[in-house]
Amino acid sequence: MNAIAQNFSITPRAVEQIARIIASEDGNVFRLAVLGGGCSGFQYQFSLDDAPHDDDIILQYRTANDAEVVAVIDSMSLDFISGGQLDFLDELAGQYFQVNNPNASAGCGCGTSFAI
Numbered sequence: 001m002n003a004i005a006q007n008f009s010i011t012p013r014a015v016e017q018i019a020r021i022i023a024s025e026d027g028n029v030f031r032l033a034v035l036g037g038g039c040s041g042f043q044y045q046f047s048l049d050d051a052p053h054d055d056d057i058i059l060q061y062r063t064a065n066d067a068e069v070v071a072v073i074d075s076m077s078l079d080f081i082s083g084g085q086l087d088f089l090d091e092l093a094g095q096y097f098q099v100n101n102p103n104a105s106a107g108c109g110c111g112t113s114f115a116i
Contacts, residue, residue: 008057008083008085008086009084009085010059010061010085010086011086011088012064013089015061015063015069017088018030018071018088019063021048022048022069026048027047027049028049028070029072030047030070030071031045031049031073032073032099033047034076044097046097049072052070053072055074055075056073057074058070058071059071071086081099081103083102084099084100084103086098
Protein backbone atom coordinates (compact mmCIF):
# COMPACT_ATOMS: atom_id res chain seq x y z
CA MET A 1 0.00 0.00 0.00
CA ASN A 2 1.52 3.37 -0.93
CA ALA A 3 1.83 6.30 1.48
CA ILE A 4 -1.12 8.24 0.06
CA ALA A 5 -3.34 5.17 0.27
CA GLN A 6 -2.72 4.99 4.02
CA ASN A 7 -5.45 7.64 4.23
CA PHE A 8 -7.95 4.90 3.35
CA SER A 9 -8.01 1.22 4.25
CA ILE A 10 -9.87 -1.95 3.39
CA THR A 11 -10.78 -4.54 6.01
CA PRO A 12 -9.69 -8.17 5.57
CA ARG A 13 -13.39 -9.13 5.15
CA ALA A 14 -13.74 -6.69 2.25
CA VAL A 15 -10.44 -7.84 0.70
CA GLU A 16 -11.71 -11.44 0.68
CA GLN A 17 -15.01 -10.38 -0.94
CA ILE A 18 -13.22 -8.26 -3.55
CA ALA A 19 -11.04 -11.28 -4.42
CA ARG A 20 -14.17 -13.42 -4.90
CA ILE A 21 -15.75 -10.78 -7.16
CA ILE A 22 -12.63 -10.32 -9.27
CA ALA A 23 -12.29 -14.10 -9.67
CA SER A 24 -15.88 -14.47 -10.87
CA GLU A 25 -16.22 -11.33 -13.01
CA ASP A 26 -14.36 -9.69 -15.88
CA GLY A 27 -11.91 -7.26 -14.33
CA ASN A 28 -8.49 -6.98 -12.74
CA VAL A 29 -8.91 -4.18 -10.20
CA PHE A 30 -11.71 -3.12 -7.88
CA ARG A 31 -12.60 0.56 -8.22
CA LEU A 32 -14.16 2.73 -5.50
CA ALA A 33 -15.33 6.15 -6.66
CA VAL A 34 -17.38 9.02 -5.29
CA LEU A 35 -19.92 10.50 -7.69
CA GLY A 36 -22.30 13.41 -7.45
CA GLY A 37 -25.90 12.38 -6.90
CA GLY A 38 -27.73 10.09 -4.56
CA CYS A 39 -30.31 11.22 -2.05
CA SER A 40 -27.70 12.91 0.18
CA GLY A 41 -25.52 14.66 -2.41
CA PHE A 42 -22.72 12.16 -3.13
CA GLN A 43 -22.79 8.43 -3.72
CA TYR A 44 -20.30 5.58 -3.64
CA GLN A 45 -19.73 3.54 -6.77
CA PHE A 46 -18.07 0.13 -6.83
CA SER A 47 -16.96 -1.41 -10.12
CA LEU A 48 -14.31 -3.54 -11.78
CA ASP A 49 -11.76 -2.18 -14.21
CA ASP A 50 -9.04 -3.62 -16.43
CA ALA A 51 -6.21 -1.52 -15.02
CA PRO A 52 -5.53 1.53 -12.83
CA HIS A 53 -5.77 4.98 -14.42
CA ASP A 54 -3.02 7.60 -14.21
CA ASP A 55 -4.65 9.53 -11.34
CA ASP A 56 -5.56 6.44 -9.27
CA ILE A 57 -4.30 5.71 -5.81
CA ILE A 58 -3.47 2.00 -5.73
CA LEU A 59 -4.14 -0.14 -2.68
CA GLN A 60 -2.65 -3.63 -2.72
CA TYR A 61 -3.61 -6.38 -0.29
CA ARG A 62 -3.26 -10.14 0.07
CA THR A 63 -6.02 -12.55 0.94
CA ALA A 64 -5.68 -15.32 3.53
CA ASN A 65 -4.75 -17.62 0.58
CA ASP A 66 -2.05 -15.14 -0.53
CA ALA A 67 -3.93 -13.94 -3.63
CA GLU A 68 -3.18 -10.36 -4.60
CA VAL A 69 -6.08 -7.90 -4.53
CA VAL A 70 -5.72 -4.50 -6.17
CA ALA A 71 -8.19 -1.74 -5.38
CA VAL A 72 -8.04 1.77 -6.81
CA ILE A 73 -9.49 5.13 -5.85
CA ASP A 74 -9.13 8.16 -8.09
CA SER A 75 -7.40 11.06 -6.34
CA MET A 76 -10.50 13.29 -6.46
CA SER A 77 -12.65 10.62 -4.77
CA LEU A 78 -10.00 10.05 -2.11
CA ASP A 79 -10.45 13.67 -0.99
CA PHE A 80 -14.06 12.81 -0.01
CA ILE A 81 -13.26 9.58 1.86
CA SER A 82 -9.80 10.28 3.28
CA GLY A 83 -9.36 8.65 6.67
CA GLY A 84 -12.12 6.14 5.92
CA GLN A 85 -12.37 2.42 5.56
CA LEU A 86 -14.16 -0.02 3.26
CA ASP A 87 -15.78 -3.00 4.97
CA PHE A 88 -17.97 -5.86 3.78
CA LEU A 89 -21.00 -6.81 5.87
CA ASP A 90 -22.96 -10.04 5.76
CA GLU A 91 -26.16 -9.52 7.76
CA LEU A 92 -29.74 -10.74 7.78
CA ALA A 93 -30.66 -7.70 5.68
CA GLY A 94 -28.13 -8.73 3.02
CA GLN A 95 -24.51 -8.55 1.94
CA TYR A 96 -22.97 -5.22 1.03
CA PHE A 97 -19.89 -3.03 1.04
CA GLN A 98 -19.95 -0.21 3.57
CA VAL A 99 -17.73 2.85 3.54
CA ASN A 100 -17.01 4.17 7.01
CA ASN A 101 -16.41 7.80 6.08
CA PRO A 102 -15.34 10.24 8.81
CA ASN A 103 -15.91 13.17 6.41
CA ALA A 104 -19.63 12.48 5.93
CA SER A 105 -21.87 14.83 7.89
CA ALA A 106 -25.04 12.97 6.90
CA GLY A 107 -26.04 9.85 5.03
CA CYS A 108 -29.09 8.14 3.64
CA GLY A 109 -30.79 5.19 5.24
CA CYS A 110 -29.37 2.66 2.79
CA GLY A 111 -25.78 3.89 3.28
CA THR A 112 -24.98 4.40 -0.40
CA SER A 113 -24.99 8.20 -0.39
CA PHE A 114 -23.66 10.90 1.91
CA ALA A 115 -23.28 14.64 2.42
CA ILE A 116 -20.23 16.64 3.48
